[in-house]
Amino acid sequence: MRKLALLGVAAALYAGAAWSVAPGFYDGFGPPAPYNFTCPPPQAGANQKPSSGHADIPVTGGVSEAFSAFTDDGQIVIGFLPGAFLAGGKTTITVDITPLDTCPQPSGIRFVTNAYKITASAALNADKRANLTLRYSNLEPDPASVYQATDPNGTWTEMSSQPGAPFTIVTTTTTFGYFAAGYASSSPPPGAVTIGGGQLLPIIVAVLVVVVVLAGLPLAVMRRRRS
Amino acid sequence: MIAAVQARPALRAALVASLVLVLEWSRALVAAQPGFTVVALLLGGIALAAVAIGLPADRLGLGRSRLGLRLIGGCALGAVLLLPAAVRSVTAPLLPAGLAMAAIAVSIGEELAFRGALYAALEDAGGAPLAVLGTTLLWTLAHALSHPPEFLPAVAAAGLLLALWRWACRDLVAPIVGHAIADLAL
Numbered sequence: 045m046r047k048l049a050l051l052g053v054a055a056a057l058y059a060g061a062a063w064s065v066a067p068g069f070y071d072g073f074g075p076p077a078p079y080n081f082t083c084p085p086p087q088a089g090a091n092q093k094p095s096s097g098h099a100d101i102p103v104t105g106g107v108s109e110a111f112s113a114f115t116d117d118g119q120i121v122i123g124f125l126p127g128a129f130l131a132g133g134k135t136t137i138t139v140d141i142t143p144l145d146t147c148p149q150p151s152g153i154r155f156v157t158n159a160y161k162i163t164a165s166a167a168l169n170a171d172k173r174a175n176l177t178l179r180y181s182n183l184e185p186d187p188a189s190v191y192q193a194t195d196p197n198g199t200w201t202e203m204s205s206q207p208g209a210p211f212t213i214v215t216t217t218t219t220f221g222y223f224a225a226g227y228a229s230s231s232p233p234p235g236a237v238t239i240g241g242g243q244l245l246p247i248i249v250a251v252l253v254v255v256v257v258l259a260g261l262p263l264a265v266m267r268r269r270r271s
Numbered sequence: 272m273i274a275a276v277q278a279r280p281a282l283r284a285a286l287v288a289s290l291v292l293v294l295e296w297s298r299a300l301v302a303a304q305p306g307f308t309v310v311a312l313l314l315g316g317i318a319l320a321a322v323a324i325g326l327p328a329d330r331l332g333l334g335r336s337r338l339g340l341r342l343i344g345g346c347a348l349g350a351v352l353l354l355p356a357a358v359r360s361v362t363a364p365l366l367p368a369g370l371a372m373a374a375i376a377v378s379i380g381e382e383l384a385f386r387g388a389l390y391a392a393l394e395d396a397g398g399a400p401l402a403v404l405g406t407t408l409l410w411t412l413a414h415a416l417s418h419p420p421e422f423l424p425a426v427a428a429a430g431l432l433l434a435l436w437r438w439a440c441r442d443l444v445a446p447i448v449g450h451a452i453a454d455l456a457l
Contacts, residue, residue, distance in 0.1 A: 047439035054435045055351050058428035062355035065421045085419055185421050248456050249357040252350035259343050 065185045079181035080117050082158040083147035094119060094143040094158050101129070101137040108166075113139040120160050120223070123175040129166040139164045148196045148224070155226035156184035159196055162220045173216035178225045180211055187225035190215040196222045284392040287322065288409050291384045294318050295413035298377075302417070309369045316376030319384040331387040332443030341440075345448020348436060352429060352453035371455060378451035385410050385430070386437040386446050403434040410434075 084091040099113035101124065108129040114121040120141055129137050144159040157180050168174055180187055190213055191200040205225070208214040213225045277283060298315030302308045328334055385406050394402040410430035411423055418426060433446040 047435075051432070051435050051439055054428070054432040058351065058425070058432050059355055061424040061428035062352075065425055184419055248452075249350050249353050252346045252353075252452070256343050256347045256350065259339070 079179065079183070080119065080158075081181070082143055082145065085183055092117075096143060097139075097141040099139045101139065103129075103131045103135050103137060106131055106133070108137055111139075113141060113162075115141050115143070115160075119143075119158065119179045120162075121177045122162060122217075123177075124168075125172045125174075128169055128172040128174055129164070130169055131166055134166060137164060137166045144196055144222070146196070148193075148200070148222075150191075150193075150200045152229055153191060153200055153226050154185075154229040155191070155224045156180050156187045157225040159222055159224040161196075161222050164220055168218050168220070170218045173218050175214065176217055176223060177208055177212050177214050178223065180213065180225055182211060185227065187213050188227035189213075190223060190225045192217065192219070193222045200224075202228075280392065280396040284389070284396040284405075287389050287392040288405070291319065291322060291389055292409060292413055294322070294384070295381075296416050299414075299417035309373050312370075312373030313376050316373065316378075316380035319377070319380030323383040323388040326388055326391060330391045331383065332390075332437055332441055333387075334444075337442075338444070341442050341444035342448060344436070344440065344442065344445030345452070348433070348445055348449025349452030349456075351432065352449060353456055356457055374454040375451050378454050379447055381410075382433070382443060382447040382450055385413075386433055387443055390434065390437055399438050403431070403438050406434045406437075407431045 080092045080094040082094055095116035097113055097115035097120070099111060101111040101113075102109050107127045108124065108131050110124060110126045110128075112121055112123045122139070122141070131137065140161075140163050142161045142163075144161060146159075148155065148159050157178050160178075176190065178187075178190060186207075187205075189202045189205045192203055193200045200222075203215045203217065205213050205215040217223075275282075294315065298311050298318075302311035302315070323331055389409065390402045390406050393405040397405075407427060407430040411427040414423065414426045433450065436446055437443055
Protein backbone atom coordinates (compact mmCIF):
# COMPACT_ATOMS: atom_id res chain seq x y z
CA MET A 45 0.00 0.00 0.00
CA ARG A 46 2.88 2.33 0.85
CA LYS A 47 4.47 1.62 -2.51
CA LEU A 48 1.22 2.35 -4.31
CA ALA A 49 0.88 5.64 -2.43
CA LEU A 50 4.45 6.63 -3.36
CA LEU A 51 3.74 5.83 -7.01
CA GLY A 52 0.60 7.95 -6.81
CA VAL A 53 2.54 10.86 -5.32
CA ALA A 54 5.21 10.52 -8.02
CA ALA A 55 2.53 10.50 -10.74
CA ALA A 56 0.95 13.64 -9.26
CA LEU A 57 4.37 15.33 -9.02
CA TYR A 58 5.02 14.49 -12.64
CA ALA A 59 1.64 15.84 -13.74
CA GLY A 60 2.39 19.12 -11.95
CA ALA A 61 5.90 19.42 -13.39
CA ALA A 62 4.82 18.46 -16.92
CA TRP A 63 1.90 20.88 -16.79
CA SER A 64 4.27 23.76 -16.09
CA VAL A 65 5.95 23.47 -19.48
CA ALA A 66 4.35 22.55 -22.80
CA PRO A 67 4.30 19.95 -24.21
CA GLY A 68 5.27 18.14 -20.99
CA PHE A 69 7.10 14.82 -21.37
CA TYR A 70 9.35 15.37 -24.31
CA ASP A 71 12.38 13.31 -25.16
CA GLY A 72 13.28 15.17 -28.30
CA PHE A 73 12.04 12.75 -30.95
CA GLY A 74 9.47 14.94 -32.63
CA PRO A 75 10.33 15.57 -36.26
CA PRO A 76 12.98 18.29 -36.13
CA ALA A 77 11.44 21.72 -36.50
CA PRO A 78 14.42 23.68 -37.81
CA TYR A 79 14.48 27.30 -36.74
CA ASN A 80 16.89 30.09 -37.48
CA PHE A 81 17.48 31.76 -34.13
CA THR A 82 18.69 35.28 -33.50
CA CYS A 83 19.82 34.05 -30.08
CA PRO A 84 20.14 30.25 -30.40
CA PRO A 85 19.71 28.16 -27.24
CA PRO A 86 22.71 25.95 -26.35
CA GLN A 87 21.00 22.79 -27.63
CA ALA A 88 20.31 24.28 -31.08
CA GLY A 89 23.55 23.10 -32.68
CA ALA A 90 24.33 24.65 -36.08
CA ASN A 91 22.31 27.82 -36.59
CA GLN A 92 21.69 30.16 -39.50
CA LYS A 93 20.71 33.81 -39.27
CA PRO A 94 16.97 34.40 -39.63
CA SER A 95 15.82 35.86 -42.95
CA SER A 96 13.95 39.03 -43.76
CA GLY A 97 11.05 39.37 -46.21
CA HIS A 98 9.55 41.90 -48.59
CA ALA A 99 6.32 42.09 -50.57
CA ASP A 100 4.94 44.53 -53.15
CA ILE A 101 1.17 44.39 -52.97
CA PRO A 102 -0.67 45.65 -56.07
CA VAL A 103 -3.52 48.10 -55.64
CA THR A 104 -6.23 47.84 -58.30
CA GLY A 105 -9.01 50.42 -58.46
CA GLY A 106 -7.97 51.78 -55.09
CA VAL A 107 -8.27 48.36 -53.43
CA SER A 108 -5.20 46.42 -52.33
CA GLU A 109 -5.16 42.79 -53.48
CA ALA A 110 -5.14 39.73 -51.26
CA PHE A 111 -1.48 38.98 -50.55
CA SER A 112 0.94 37.33 -48.13
CA ALA A 113 4.28 38.65 -46.97
CA PHE A 114 6.78 36.25 -45.42
CA THR A 115 10.42 35.86 -44.61
CA ASP A 116 12.54 33.66 -46.88
CA ASP A 117 12.83 31.02 -44.14
CA GLY A 118 9.05 31.02 -43.63
CA GLN A 119 9.30 31.73 -39.91
CA ILE A 120 6.72 34.51 -40.04
CA VAL A 121 3.87 34.98 -42.51
CA ILE A 122 1.38 37.83 -42.58
CA GLY A 123 -1.67 37.48 -44.83
CA PHE A 124 -3.83 40.37 -46.05
CA LEU A 125 -7.43 40.29 -47.28
CA PRO A 126 -8.50 42.32 -50.35
CA GLY A 127 -8.75 45.95 -49.27
CA ALA A 128 -6.75 45.32 -46.11
CA PHE A 129 -4.81 48.56 -46.57
CA LEU A 130 -5.94 52.19 -46.60
CA ALA A 131 -4.32 52.60 -50.03
CA GLY A 132 -4.94 56.36 -50.39
CA GLY A 133 -4.13 56.64 -54.11
CA LYS A 134 -1.09 54.34 -54.06
CA THR A 135 -0.66 51.77 -56.84
CA THR A 136 1.60 49.49 -54.81
CA ILE A 137 2.01 48.93 -51.10
CA THR A 138 5.28 47.61 -49.77
CA VAL A 139 5.57 45.40 -46.70
CA ASP A 140 8.90 44.65 -45.03
CA ILE A 141 9.63 42.05 -42.37
CA THR A 142 12.95 42.28 -40.53
CA PRO A 143 14.20 40.06 -37.70
CA LEU A 144 15.67 42.07 -34.84
CA ASP A 145 19.40 41.65 -34.23
CA THR A 146 18.75 41.49 -30.52
CA CYS A 147 16.47 39.36 -28.34
CA PRO A 148 14.17 41.51 -26.18
CA GLN A 149 13.59 40.14 -22.69
CA PRO A 150 10.65 42.13 -21.30
CA SER A 151 9.87 41.60 -17.64
CA GLY A 152 7.43 38.73 -17.06
CA ILE A 153 7.58 37.43 -20.63
CA ARG A 154 9.75 34.68 -22.04
CA PHE A 155 10.00 34.80 -25.85
CA VAL A 156 10.59 31.51 -27.70
CA THR A 157 10.74 33.01 -31.21
CA ASN A 158 12.80 35.79 -32.72
CA ALA A 159 11.29 39.28 -32.57
CA TYR A 160 10.30 40.68 -35.98
CA LYS A 161 9.63 44.22 -37.13
CA ILE A 162 6.87 44.54 -39.72
CA THR A 163 6.42 47.83 -41.57
CA ALA A 164 4.27 48.85 -44.55
CA SER A 165 3.87 51.91 -46.74
CA ALA A 166 0.18 52.19 -45.79
CA ALA A 167 -1.86 51.63 -42.66
CA LEU A 168 -4.17 48.68 -42.22
CA ASN A 169 -7.93 48.92 -42.52
CA ALA A 170 -9.25 48.21 -39.00
CA ASP A 171 -12.17 46.22 -40.46
CA LYS A 172 -9.89 43.78 -42.33
CA ARG A 173 -7.54 42.23 -39.83
CA ALA A 174 -4.28 40.77 -41.12
CA ASN A 175 -3.56 37.14 -40.23
CA LEU A 176 -0.15 36.65 -38.58
CA THR A 177 1.50 33.23 -38.22
CA LEU A 178 4.75 32.67 -36.34
CA ARG A 179 6.65 29.39 -36.48
CA TYR A 180 8.61 28.19 -33.44
CA SER A 181 11.19 25.52 -32.67
CA ASN A 182 10.62 22.29 -30.76
CA LEU A 183 13.82 23.09 -28.88
CA GLU A 184 11.85 25.60 -26.83
CA PRO A 185 8.63 25.30 -24.82
CA ASP A 186 5.48 25.99 -26.83
CA PRO A 187 4.44 29.67 -26.76
CA ALA A 188 1.09 30.66 -25.30
CA SER A 189 0.61 33.95 -27.16
CA VAL A 190 1.95 36.36 -29.73
CA TYR A 191 3.04 39.70 -28.28
CA GLN A 192 3.19 43.08 -30.02
CA ALA A 193 5.08 46.29 -29.26
CA THR A 194 5.67 49.66 -30.89
CA ASP A 195 9.17 49.76 -29.38
CA PRO A 196 11.10 46.53 -28.71
CA ASN A 197 12.41 47.99 -25.45
CA GLY A 198 8.98 49.23 -24.41
CA THR A 199 5.81 47.46 -23.34
CA TRP A 200 4.80 44.23 -25.09
CA THR A 201 1.06 43.57 -25.34
CA GLU A 202 -0.35 40.06 -25.36
CA MET A 203 -2.53 39.33 -28.41
CA SER A 204 -5.38 36.85 -28.64
CA SER A 205 -3.65 33.84 -30.21
CA GLN A 206 -4.30 30.21 -31.00
CA PRO A 207 -2.21 27.20 -32.06
CA GLY A 208 -2.04 26.67 -35.80
CA ALA A 209 -0.36 23.89 -37.75
CA PRO A 210 2.27 21.99 -35.73
CA PHE A 211 4.87 24.38 -34.32
CA THR A 212 3.00 27.52 -35.35
CA ILE A 213 0.93 30.09 -33.46
CA VAL A 214 -1.59 32.38 -35.13
CA THR A 215 -3.05 35.78 -34.32
CA THR A 216 -4.62 38.74 -36.14
CA THR A 217 -3.63 42.38 -36.13
CA THR A 218 -4.77 45.78 -37.40
CA THR A 219 -1.47 47.55 -36.75
CA PHE A 220 2.17 46.98 -37.58
CA GLY A 221 5.12 47.02 -35.21
CA TYR A 222 7.21 44.42 -33.45
CA PHE A 223 5.99 40.84 -32.97
CA ALA A 224 7.28 37.78 -31.08
CA ALA A 225 5.73 34.66 -29.56
CA GLY A 226 6.28 33.49 -26.01
CA TYR A 227 4.60 32.98 -22.70
CA ALA A 228 4.15 34.82 -19.44
CA SER A 229 7.09 33.60 -17.38
CA SER A 230 5.14 34.13 -14.17
CA SER A 231 2.21 31.93 -15.26
CA PRO A 232 3.08 28.25 -15.23
CA PRO A 233 0.86 26.74 -17.94
CA PRO A 234 1.89 27.94 -21.40
CA GLY A 235 -0.27 26.42 -24.12
CA ALA A 236 -3.99 26.72 -24.60
CA VAL A 237 -6.09 24.21 -22.68
CA THR A 238 -8.59 22.72 -25.08
CA ILE A 239 -9.90 19.46 -23.68
CA GLY A 240 -11.18 17.14 -26.38
CA GLY A 241 -9.64 19.15 -29.16
CA GLY A 242 -9.76 16.29 -31.64
CA GLN A 243 -6.02 15.78 -31.68
CA LEU A 244 -4.13 12.50 -31.77
CA LEU A 245 -2.69 12.51 -28.26
CA PRO A 246 -6.00 12.44 -26.34
CA ILE A 247 -7.00 9.44 -28.43
CA ILE A 248 -3.74 7.64 -27.63
CA VAL A 249 -4.16 8.29 -23.91
CA ALA A 250 -7.81 7.20 -24.01
CA VAL A 251 -6.83 3.95 -25.74
CA LEU A 252 -4.11 3.33 -23.15
CA VAL A 253 -6.56 3.89 -20.30
CA VAL A 254 -9.10 1.54 -21.90
CA VAL A 255 -6.40 -1.12 -22.38
CA VAL A 256 -5.33 -0.80 -18.75
CA VAL A 257 -8.89 -1.04 -17.45
CA LEU A 258 -10.15 -3.78 -19.78
CA ALA A 259 -7.06 -5.98 -19.55
CA GLY A 260 -6.03 -5.11 -16.02
CA LEU A 261 -9.25 -5.93 -14.23
CA PRO A 262 -9.54 -9.55 -15.47
CA LEU A 263 -5.83 -10.09 -14.76
CA ALA A 264 -6.20 -8.74 -11.23
CA VAL A 265 -9.27 -10.95 -10.63
CA MET A 266 -7.42 -14.00 -11.94
CA ARG A 267 -4.44 -13.31 -9.68
CA ARG A 268 -6.72 -12.87 -6.68
CA ARG A 269 -8.47 -16.19 -7.40
CA ARG A 270 -5.13 -18.01 -7.75
CA SER A 271 -3.85 -16.65 -4.46
CA MET B 272 41.24 -4.80 -12.15
CA ILE B 273 37.74 -6.08 -13.01
CA ALA B 274 37.70 -8.11 -9.79
CA ALA B 275 38.71 -5.02 -7.81
CA VAL B 276 35.85 -3.01 -9.34
CA GLN B 277 33.36 -5.80 -8.72
CA ALA B 278 34.44 -6.03 -5.10
CA ARG B 279 33.69 -2.34 -4.52
CA PRO B 280 30.01 -1.59 -5.22
CA ALA B 281 30.46 2.18 -4.79
CA LEU B 282 33.29 2.26 -7.33
CA ARG B 283 31.23 0.12 -9.73
CA ALA B 284 28.25 2.45 -9.34
CA ALA B 285 30.46 5.49 -9.99
CA LEU B 286 31.90 3.89 -13.12
CA VAL B 287 28.48 2.91 -14.47
CA ALA B 288 27.14 6.41 -13.72
CA SER B 289 30.09 8.05 -15.52
CA LEU B 290 29.74 5.76 -18.52
CA VAL B 291 26.00 6.37 -18.84
CA LEU B 292 26.42 10.15 -18.53
CA VAL B 293 29.20 10.26 -21.15
CA LEU B 294 27.13 8.14 -23.54
CA GLU B 295 24.03 10.31 -23.13
CA TRP B 296 25.90 13.60 -23.49
CA SER B 297 27.81 12.33 -26.54
CA ARG B 298 24.54 11.19 -28.10
CA ALA B 299 22.95 14.58 -27.46
CA LEU B 300 25.89 16.52 -28.91
CA VAL B 301 26.13 14.38 -32.06
CA ALA B 302 22.33 14.31 -32.54
CA ALA B 303 22.31 18.14 -32.65
CA GLN B 304 24.45 18.09 -35.79
CA PRO B 305 22.45 18.29 -39.03
CA GLY B 306 22.14 14.90 -40.74
CA PHE B 307 23.35 12.91 -37.74
CA THR B 308 20.17 12.86 -35.66
CA VAL B 309 18.82 9.41 -36.48
CA VAL B 310 22.24 7.72 -36.53
CA ALA B 311 23.18 9.29 -33.19
CA LEU B 312 19.89 8.22 -31.61
CA LEU B 313 20.13 4.66 -32.93
CA LEU B 314 23.80 4.14 -32.01
CA GLY B 315 23.29 5.94 -28.70
CA GLY B 316 20.39 3.64 -27.84
CA ILE B 317 22.44 0.55 -28.69
CA ALA B 318 25.44 1.82 -26.70
CA LEU B 319 23.26 2.55 -23.66
CA ALA B 320 21.68 -0.90 -23.88
CA ALA B 321 25.17 -2.41 -23.98
CA VAL B 322 25.84 -1.03 -20.47
CA ALA B 323 23.48 -3.71 -19.15
CA ILE B 324 25.25 -6.59 -20.88
CA GLY B 325 26.40 -9.26 -18.43
CA LEU B 326 23.81 -8.52 -15.76
CA PRO B 327 21.26 -11.28 -15.12
CA ALA B 328 17.72 -10.51 -16.27
CA ASP B 329 16.27 -10.53 -12.75
CA ARG B 330 18.83 -7.93 -11.58
CA LEU B 331 17.65 -5.68 -14.40
CA GLY B 332 13.98 -6.18 -13.56
CA LEU B 333 13.37 -8.13 -16.74
CA GLY B 334 11.56 -11.44 -17.04
CA ARG B 335 8.47 -13.09 -18.45
CA SER B 336 6.67 -13.76 -15.17
CA ARG B 337 3.52 -11.62 -14.80
CA LEU B 338 4.21 -10.37 -18.32
CA GLY B 339 0.58 -9.36 -18.87
CA LEU B 340 0.61 -7.15 -15.79
CA ARG B 341 3.98 -5.69 -16.75
CA LEU B 342 2.69 -4.75 -20.21
CA ILE B 343 -0.47 -3.23 -18.75
CA GLY B 344 1.73 -1.34 -16.28
CA GLY B 345 3.65 -0.01 -19.26
CA CYS B 346 0.41 1.23 -20.85
CA ALA B 347 -0.54 2.88 -17.55
CA LEU B 348 2.86 4.60 -17.28
CA GLY B 349 2.57 5.73 -20.91
CA ALA B 350 -0.87 7.20 -20.19
CA VAL B 351 0.44 9.07 -17.13
CA LEU B 352 3.44 10.43 -19.06
CA LEU B 353 1.26 11.66 -21.92
CA LEU B 354 -1.71 12.90 -19.89
CA PRO B 355 -0.59 16.56 -19.42
CA ALA B 356 0.13 16.94 -23.13
CA ALA B 357 -3.12 15.18 -24.05
CA VAL B 358 -5.21 17.48 -21.83
CA ARG B 359 -3.44 20.41 -23.40
CA SER B 360 -4.24 18.94 -26.86
CA VAL B 361 -0.72 19.40 -28.10
CA THR B 362 -0.36 18.98 -31.84
CA ALA B 363 1.88 15.96 -32.23
CA PRO B 364 2.74 14.96 -35.79
CA LEU B 365 3.46 11.29 -36.42
CA LEU B 366 7.13 10.35 -36.42
CA PRO B 367 8.77 9.28 -39.67
CA ALA B 368 9.83 5.59 -39.67
CA GLY B 369 13.51 6.37 -39.11
CA LEU B 370 12.87 8.57 -36.10
CA ALA B 371 10.33 6.10 -34.72
CA MET B 372 12.94 3.32 -34.80
CA ALA B 373 15.43 5.68 -33.16
CA ALA B 374 12.90 6.63 -30.47
CA ILE B 375 12.30 2.97 -29.62
CA ALA B 376 16.06 2.24 -29.57
CA VAL B 377 16.74 5.15 -27.22
CA SER B 378 13.78 4.31 -24.96
CA ILE B 379 15.00 0.74 -24.52
CA GLY B 380 18.64 1.82 -24.19
CA GLU B 381 17.91 4.52 -21.61
CA GLU B 382 15.76 2.21 -19.49
CA LEU B 383 18.33 -0.62 -19.59
CA ALA B 384 21.10 1.84 -18.69
CA PHE B 385 19.35 3.99 -16.03
CA ARG B 386 16.64 1.87 -14.40
CA GLY B 387 18.52 -1.37 -15.28
CA ALA B 388 22.30 -1.34 -14.90
CA LEU B 389 22.68 1.93 -12.96
CA TYR B 390 19.78 1.12 -10.63
CA ALA B 391 21.30 -2.30 -9.86
CA ALA B 392 24.75 -0.81 -9.23
CA LEU B 393 23.39 1.93 -6.94
CA GLU B 394 21.18 -0.57 -5.11
CA ASP B 395 24.23 -2.72 -4.41
CA ALA B 396 26.13 0.34 -3.20
CA GLY B 397 23.52 1.94 -0.96
CA GLY B 398 20.14 0.25 -1.14
CA ALA B 399 16.87 1.14 -2.86
CA PRO B 400 16.63 4.81 -1.74
CA LEU B 401 20.04 5.58 -3.27
CA ALA B 402 19.06 3.67 -6.41
CA VAL B 403 15.79 5.60 -6.85
CA LEU B 404 17.22 9.05 -6.06
CA GLY B 405 20.56 8.43 -7.78
CA THR B 406 19.03 7.26 -11.07
CA THR B 407 16.61 10.22 -10.99
CA LEU B 408 19.46 12.70 -10.46
CA LEU B 409 21.68 11.20 -13.17
CA TRP B 410 18.73 10.85 -15.57
CA THR B 411 18.06 14.58 -15.15
CA LEU B 412 21.73 15.50 -15.57
CA ALA B 413 21.92 13.29 -18.66
CA HIS B 414 19.16 15.35 -20.31
CA ALA B 415 20.73 18.71 -19.47
CA LEU B 416 22.44 19.01 -22.86
CA SER B 417 19.46 17.94 -24.96
CA HIS B 418 16.65 19.79 -23.17
CA PRO B 419 16.05 23.46 -22.33
CA PRO B 420 16.28 24.12 -18.57
CA GLU B 421 12.50 24.65 -18.39
CA PHE B 422 11.94 20.97 -19.28
CA LEU B 423 14.24 19.53 -16.61
CA PRO B 424 11.72 19.47 -13.70
CA ALA B 425 9.37 17.39 -15.88
CA VAL B 426 12.28 15.15 -16.90
CA ALA B 427 13.24 14.69 -13.24
CA ALA B 428 9.65 13.91 -12.23
CA ALA B 429 9.33 11.36 -15.04
CA GLY B 430 12.62 9.77 -13.93
CA LEU B 431 11.38 9.58 -10.33
CA LEU B 432 8.12 7.95 -11.41
CA LEU B 433 9.87 5.35 -13.55
CA ALA B 434 12.46 4.62 -10.84
CA LEU B 435 9.75 4.23 -8.18
CA TRP B 436 7.95 1.77 -10.43
CA ARG B 437 11.21 -0.16 -10.87
CA TRP B 438 11.56 -0.30 -7.07
CA ALA B 439 7.93 -0.96 -6.16
CA CYS B 440 7.25 -3.65 -8.78
CA ARG B 441 10.82 -4.91 -9.30
CA ASP B 442 10.06 -4.47 -12.98
CA LEU B 443 11.74 -2.81 -15.95
CA VAL B 444 9.35 -4.02 -18.68
CA ALA B 445 6.67 -1.43 -17.80
CA PRO B 446 9.11 1.53 -17.79
CA ILE B 447 10.46 0.40 -21.18
CA VAL B 448 6.94 0.10 -22.63
CA GLY B 449 5.72 3.38 -21.08
CA HIS B 450 8.84 5.30 -22.12
CA ALA B 451 8.62 4.00 -25.70
CA ILE B 452 4.92 4.86 -25.98
CA ALA B 453 5.55 8.40 -24.70
CA ASP B 454 8.51 8.94 -27.05
CA LEU B 455 6.58 7.66 -30.05
CA ALA B 456 3.52 9.77 -29.30
CA LEU B 457 5.25 13.06 -28.48
